[in-house]
Amino acid sequence: MKIAMIGTGYVGLVSGVCFSDFGHDVTCVDKNPDKIAMLLRGEVPIFEPGLDALMSKNVEAGRLRFTTDLAEAITGAEAVFIAVGTPTRRGDGHADLTYVMAAAEEIARAASEYVVIVTKSTVPVGTNRAVKKVIKKANPNLDFDVASNPEFLREGAAIDDFMKPDRVVVGVQTDRAADVMAAIYRPLYLRDFPIVTTDLESAEMIKYAANAFLATKITFINEIAALCERTGADVKQVSHGIGLDGRIGNKFLHAGPGYGGSCFPKDTRALARIGQDHGLPMQITEKVITVNEEMKRRMIDKLLDLCDGSFNGKTIAILGVTFKPNTDDMRDAPALTIIPALVGGGARVRVTDPQGQREGEALLPGVSWQEDPYKCANKADLLVLLTEWNEFRALDLKRLARKMTSPRMADLRNIYSVKDAKRAGFIAYDSIGRPAYRHDATPQQD
Numbered sequence: 001m002k003i004a005m006i007g008t009g010y011v012g013l014v015s016g017v018c019f020s021d022f023g024h025d026v027t028c029v030d031k032n033p034d035k036i037a038m039l040l041r042g043e044v045p046i047f048e049p050g051l052d053a054l055m056s057k058n059v060e061a062g063r064l065r066f067t068t069d070l071a072e073a074i075t076g077a078e079a080v081f082i083a084v085g086t087p088t089r090r091g092d093g094h095a096d097l098t099y100v101m102a103a104a105e106e107i108a109r110a111a112s113e114y115v116v117i118v119t120k121s122t123v124p125v126g127t128n129r130a131v132k133k134v135i136k137k138a139n140p141n142l143d144f145d146v147a148s149n150p151e152f153l154r155e156g157a158a159i160d161d162f163m164k165p166d167r168v169v170v171g172v173q174t175d176r177a178a179d180v181m182a183a184i185y186r187p188l189y190l191r192d193f194p195i196v197t198t199d200l201e202s203a204e205m206i207k208y209a210a211n212a213f214l215a216t217k218i219t220f221i222n223e224i225a226a227l228c229e230r231t232g233a234d235v236k237q238v239s240h241g242i243g244l245d246g247r248i249g250n251k252f253l254h255a256g257p258g259y260g261g262s263c264f265p266k267d268t269r270a271l272a273r274i275g276q277d278h279g280l281p282m283q284i285t286e287k288v289i290t291v292n293e294e295m296k297r298r299m300i301d302k303l304l305d306l307c308d309g310s311f312n313g314k315t316i317a318i319l320g321v322t323f324k325p326n327t328d329d330m331r332d333a334p335a336l337t338i339i340p341a342l343v344g345g346g347a348r349v350r351v352t353d354p355q356g357q358r359e360g361e362a363l364l365p366g367v368s369w370q371e372d373p374y375k376c377a378n379k380a381d382l383l384v385l386l387t388e389w390n391e392f393r394a395l396d397l398k399r400l401a402r403k404m405t406s407p408r409m410a411d412l413r414n415i416y417s418v419k420d421a422k423r424a425g426f427i428a429y430d431s432i433g434r435p436a437y438r439h440d441a442t443p444q445q446d
Helices: 010-021 033-040 051-060 070-074 098-110 127-138 158-163 175-184 200-231 235-243 264-277 283-306 335-344 357-363 373-377 397-403 418-424
Strands: 002-006 025-029 064-067 079-082 115-119 144-148 168-171 195-198 315-319 348-352 367-369 382-385 408-411 428-430
Touching: 002 010, 002 070, 002 098, 010 025, 010 051, 010 064, 010 079, 010 158, 025 070, 033 064, 051 064, 051 158, 070 098, 079 098, 079 175, 098 115, 098 127, 115 127, 115 175, 127 144, 127 200, 144 175, 144 200, 168 200, 175 195, 195 200, 200 235, 200 264, 200 283, 264 283, 283 335, 283 382, 283 408, 283 428, 315 335, 315 373, 335 348, 348 373, 357 367, 373 397, 397 418, 418 428
Parallel strands: 002 025, 002 079, 025 064, 079 115, 115 144, 168 195, 315 348, 315 382, 348 367, 382 408, 408 428
Antiparallel strands: 144 168
């Protein structure tokens, strides 16, 4: 089938590449000529493991193209996917649908034969019906259907999520549109992956409900972690104990410094606003938003305690700034709350991250970037493990401790243990939801 993908951001590019790997003829469109030029050179503008090789493979096979010409891309296309940004609108928490509606109008003006116009972007309930009105107004004679096809891609594992999904959700109004969508996803159907077909509104709501639930689960275990610290319990043992309950499950029960990224913060705020607009406040979701921000600020207090009440004049080494490993995405990352507080408190902040520097340099002024954890820790007063990259999971803690002026660690991802820290020579170690360790005497250097 011939498919056009409008938008080459994270969702659009991953989806377009994966659809082409299914065997479809895909053209990805973007208004940014620099981005298209980069893609035409075979360069990927985002970091996603395996995406560069998969893109190259399908470009060489002739199934994947890139252009700035929308009309060219949709000529003869049986489905056109809208995968543009829906950022939080300033001032009211709504998802900003400006790009979605503009894309819908452009598609309508360029299309001349039957096409299914599919919203891949995350949009509030009712958006697809609004898209339909925009298209009808722009081109009253166009034969078309709209469909909702929300994405459920985890950054860092997006290709696997697309190729081996828990489910594919498709919202349609007609059998004709359902048939087109079924043909597009036939490779997954043949391998028995669930294809859930619903009405438009249910498909839109599934996306928000799923992300709000996962954000709630993360926030819940973070609150339990805070209580564990007060009571002497160990949140890792608690998470394991409750995660074995089949009704709860063990995913998203890892305590940390709060959720971030492109989806959870934006989608929880949008769902809260949708509830307010319909006179039914989403009280749990609203509380999750509040508690998550409190958790990020609580991390600052934890670091302040490890610095004896003042950041001024301290050298602090930060390992990881992206919101999660295997991505270069810094949107709403805990680092964006924590690091400015350190800099503002007078600390000299060093940072290392396998992929975060490209975005982080603009977002985190006043820090120095280092090549690796050991250079980062040199003469530092505190080491903060903020993102659980694989590169940080098996560090030589003794080597780190020897390099530091005052070997103290804040392990905000619970990768190591008090035993590991003591054995390595750290004089203080704190984590999330587990007993801390502090010893005032500076250990002998190796």
